[in-house]
Amino acid sequence: MAHHHHAPGHDDEHRSENAHDHEHLDWAELAPLLESQAELFTPLYEHALAWLAKEVTDPGLIVDAGSGPGVISGLFAETFPGARIVAVDGSEPLLERARARAERLGAGDRFATLTGDMPGVLAELDYPADLLWASRSIHHLGDQGAALTACVERLAPGGTLAVMEGGLPSRFLPRDIGFGRPGLQARIDAVEEDRFSCMREELPGSVAQAEDWPALLTAAGLHHTRSRTFLLDLPAPVPDRARAYVVESLTRTRDLLGEYLEADDRATLDRLVDPDDPASVHHRPDVFVLAAHTVHSGVRPV
Numbered sequence: 694m695a696h697h698h699h700a701p702g703h704d705d706e707h708r709s710e711n712a713h714d715h716e717h718l719d720w721a722e723l724a725p726l727l728e729s730q731a732e733l734f735t736p737l738y739e740h741a742l743a744w745l746a747k748e749v750t751d752p753g754l755i756v757d758a759g760s761g762p763g764v765i766s767g768l769f770a771e772t773f774p775g776a777r778i779v780a781v782d783g784s785e786p787l788l789e790r791a792r793a794r795a796e797r798l799g800a801g802d803r804f805a806t807l808t809g810d811m812p813g814v815l816a817e818l819d820y821p822a823d824l825l826w827a828s829r830s831i832h833h834l835g836d837q838g839a840a841l842t843a844c845v846e847r848l849a850p851g852g853t854l855a856v857m858e859g860g861l862p863s864r865f866l867p868r869d870i871g872f873g874r875p876g877l878q879a880r881i882d883a884v885e886e887d888r889f890s891c892m893r894e895e896l897p898g899s900v901a902q903a904e905d906w907p908a909l910l911t912a913a914g915l916h917h918t919r920s921r922t923f924l925l926d927l928p929a930p931v932p933d934r935a936r937a938y939v940v941e942s943l944t945r946t947r948d949l950l951g952e953y954l955e956a957d958d959r960a961t962l963d964r965l966v967d968p969d970d971p972a973s974v975h976h977r978p979d980v981f982v983l984a985a986h987t988v989h990s991g992v993r994p995v
């Protein structure tokens with residue numbers, strides 16, 4: 694069973710992680726969701742990669758740590774046609790998707806994968822990375838500070854570490870949707886924040902850590918830290934695949950976090966995900982997607 698939940702700026706696949714037991718987080722089961730979500734978010738990632746490309750010129754080796762199905766790894770292959778890419782993840786079925794994607798993009802010959810548990814598996818990389826990217830994967834590791842240090846150790850001198858963590862909770866609906874108590878999404882976010890804390894506390898080797906990412910990057914030995922937030926702004930009326938994402942997202946919220954919401958909010962959410970209800974997100978014209986994800990980067994001193 695996948696547990697998912699949402700904290701600010703974490704994507705929907707984090708929704709309710711932890712609503713159930715955390716011992717069996719099954720990333721492979723989430724593969725189609727992770728992949729379609731990352732595809733929807735491609736414009737956001739492209740902006741983030743363009744921002745990185747201004748500072749990181751001609752990287753020889755790019756590592757995508759906690760790549761999942763490799764949608765972003767594929768974007769790295771496109772943005773940096775001279776680079777080799779290694780996607781690292783604990784889930785082999787997800788990496789299989791990443792390899793298939795690289796083949797489809799014509800980048801199979803400069804694409805490799807490494808399966809194993811982070812951060813330890815990073816020591817198995819054969820060469821130091823010029824750019825190491827970790828989007829929404831560090832927060833799944835018990836000791837985030839140690840994980841960042843392990844990432845920095847795999848950087849070439851002058852290499853860049855970029856982590857995508859934090860941002861803002863996503864919005865799909867106006868504050869007042871014409872029924873139920875206004876502000877539903879804000880209350881869902883509050884529940885998700887708490888579930889996220891529980892998820893972190895239950896990770897093996899969990900270390901409490903303030904989420905000051907620039908400070909954490911500095912403590913891991915990086916210089917020139919900078920942060921920038923990128924938006925996915927899909928205003929209403931949304932295309933079908935954006936609507937499908939909202940449906941999937943709120944359905945997961947209902948299934949995995951519903952028990953933590955007040956009864957009136959649960960009833961509103963039930964209506965919102967009911968395909969037979971004309972006021973559901975399946976049909977309503979006011980659905981939108983507004984997401985904000987932050988990238989924090991730093992450079993290993995030469």
Ligand SMILES: C[S@@+](CC[C@H](N)C(=O)[O-])C[C@H]1O[C@@H](n2cnc3c(N)ncnc32)[C@H](O)[C@@H]1O
Nearest residue numbers: 720759760761782783784810811828829830833
């Ligand atoms: C939320 S997904 C992010 C996927 C992708 N980076 C993205 O931004 O779309 C987190 C990924 O981290 C991987 N992961 C979580 N804990 C891990 C660990 N201890 N070792 C290796 N990979 C891990 C999961 O398999 C999953 O693919």
